[in-house]
Amino acid sequence: MWNFGYFKTIIAFAMLFCFLHSCQIKTDGELQYHKPQPEKGYNFPYLIFLPTNMPTDKELTMIVAPNNTGQVTDEFKKHIEKARRQATKPFYPGNYIASKLNLPLLVPIFPRSRKESRVYTHSLDRDVMLKKASPLKRIDLQLLAMHENALDTLRKRGFNLKEKFLMVGFSASGSFANRFSLIHPGKLLAVAAGGLNGILMLPEDTLRNQGLVYPLGTADFDSLFNKPFNKQAFKSLPQFLYMGELDDNDAAPYSDAYSEKERQLIFKLLGKKMLPDRWNRCRGIYKSNGVNAVIRTYKNTAHENPEAVKNEILKFFRKTITD
Template sequence: MKKAIWLIVTLLSIQSCLSESEKGEIFLTEASPSKGFNYPYFLYIPEGASLKKELVLIVEPNNSGFADDDLNKHIEKAKRTATLDYYPGNYAAQKLKYPLLVPVFPRSESEWKIYTHALDRDVMLQKDNPLERIDLQLLAMVEDAKSKLAESGYTIQDKFFITGFSASGTFTNRFTLIHPEKIQASAAGGLNGLLALPIDSFGVKNLNYPLGINDFKDLLNQEFQRTAFLNTPQFYFMGENDENDAIPYDDAFDQDERELIYEFLGEEMLTKRWKTCADIYKNKGVNASIKTYTNTGHEHPESVKQEIVEFFKKSLNTDHEIMVNVPESQLYVRTRGNAGKPLIINLHGGPGGYSGIDIKLMGPGLEDKFLIAYLDQRGCGKSLECKNNDLLTVEQYVEDLDIVIDSLRKKYDKEKVHIMGTSWGGMYGFLYLLTDQTKVLSYACIDGKVNSNYQNHSLIDFETNRANEILQTDIPEEQKAELEHIVTELERIKNSNFAQFHTDVNWMKHEVPEKLGFNAYFADTSKIISFKDVVQDTALMRLMKYSKEEYAEVGEKAEIVNTAFRNTLSYNNINIESELKQIKIPTIVIQGEQDYVVGTGHAELIYNALTNLSKDKKELHIIPDVGHCPAIESPQLLSDILVVFFEKESLKN
């Protein structure tokens, strides 16, 4: 293979402002070998780029469209790419108000087989010269640009968008194959009907880079990151009238590559080769949208560029439905939010609740900043029904959660996760952490419990005292008899062992409060969301992806699960308060001021029991004028508290 020559250019200044217009600013940064890049790059900042929210850097590899040994000519063409909205990168930058990076890689006329602008095999074989590993040089440019932007007050997401067309589209596709872990989303077109494939062979024929991944280890000194590549959102397109096919040309492909393409993918570009590549991506499970546009040639009209913009927007907000295999069942998990952000696993209440409603309650404040996994626990919501009480146990639920965590960590390439649990979910989270904290970054307990005796006796004592207070007033005999019966029943329950507690606890929480003039769950009863409210809210039903028939089954499942747990002596007497000293990860404890379901002092009890956490690793928040459901009664405040906590703990890690 040919060696690249060192192309020299005199740059006017380092990061000098070249021009300024109503649409933004363009800066040129000189080559900096000490920082890892041997060529300059342009950084375009569109007018309106916000200093107040996180931005995503857009990268469009330069494609001069010609070979020339004069680097200044490539600089001029790269500048046009960075500043004109004809090009998809600049178009997206102006629409999204995100900064754009355009590298200035040369394409030499004298070393014409090295097709840098398509990231071909020849350029990836370069050693001991300025063209060595231009893919890593581009990553170094990205880090340098992010640093410069941070110095100017911008907050930039770790992952970036990459887009291109024709040769730079091919560069984009191949770069995504090599570095999927760096890419938030990839979009490219005019690709010669050919995609870099996540496979290592066709039968006995090996597929080396750039056709496949067979020699990744030898060529790139790295393994193919299959999971990351499959999960990276990708959008590739061709025009049905595109006749620009680079396969026959020696600067783009060697003869052995050409023969493999024609033999296994097809000589005809669109109806054969493009379709075969699309089928391979689909069969391998690549998260890719692959399109052919009618009445379109080798071009990217505004409608296509707008689709790239919408694709980039959508990539920031994942919405996946997953079934996770657990012993003798499957659990439903819905992941929503930003897949490039930290993962939070949400544990609903119950036992027997469901996660669908949490999408409405918790999602709006969290999904832009995190990836939220809404888990329907065993036998609940959209998870498979479970009528086997031997599987409806705390031990089984803890095992289930461990499997879910491992499954999601693998799917989304996360080393660790955050967890948040509400009500029973608050205890559920602690029960899991007492078995394994190695996979969890931090934990949020919202209106949770750890001491069932405290919970049960708190409500019994509160209701008994309230009934006795009313009995001291002048009330009708019928009401007096009713209250005396309540006091007697509460005393009976208090002196029981809570073995068969399902009927009693529901009476205590749902019937008695109404007779005593309070609500165990809500401080503001006008905010109660009933079954009827949910079913009649068509937008909510669509959001949760439930039909009326499916939603009716949620209640039936809940009764089965709740009865199984609530009629179990061990569950009704769980007390892990003394064990919380084992918790070592940062924990936030949140409770509504008027939460009578778990007892108004339960959050403080939990906080004080976290004795091995210093004050900088634990927080206590009591939300005023709120009951057991802060996500319903005070969603914005709850969201604000959680965002600050999870962002702080994510940055630490």
């Protein structure tokens, strides 16, 4: 189980690791490491990537890309290493779009522990959102606190930044982005998420008379987040959601991603077959609710982000920030 002694140890190691290895990253910009500041609301470090020649005479929008290590590990350095790649390599949508649009990119470094392997931090699952006496408590709010700190840091350097931000995620971090968009739609300017297991969090309390609690729906939203679900804000939020038609990376059957109860509801209400059944069912529910979402299925595409897809996200974000 998580304890604060262990938490302090991994953070101390993280700071040392970043310091010792800071000169080894080659980027087309500046990479900043920001240490945890529990007194400001976040218990884990985060990275900011600033593309070369980012302007100071224009209003800018921060891009936030939730980290996704792709494995459970208690070696915090592995979470740092993957977050650094996400922040600095154009292979990843966050860096690709930030570099093309000359916008700052924030990547949090949330751990995904082997000791608590069913707490799927990087997908913002139910287990992590139920955490109370833990450094992982309300990591959604911790991410908002990181963003506020990043705004303050960059404004002091002369950059003019909007309060709202863009969010982009893929696979587990795509689920994070989708779920975050229902929890905090008013904080976002737009969201892009892909590789979503054919499952979208639904803006409904029930489906076919079955209650939908988080992360399937909003039935327990008030009690979990201490506020009502702002359906109108979510419906008006520009969204770009996508799957590849050859994607076979389905998290639904696995216990780290969903509980048995959640899994049975997914299969019963949305479909056991990820593509096209489950995905099309979610698409129809979003459409019937009037959600402002572009929902795509890319032909000849697996669980990946080819350049053509990244360019569509780029076009979508560019239009959003200029409208």
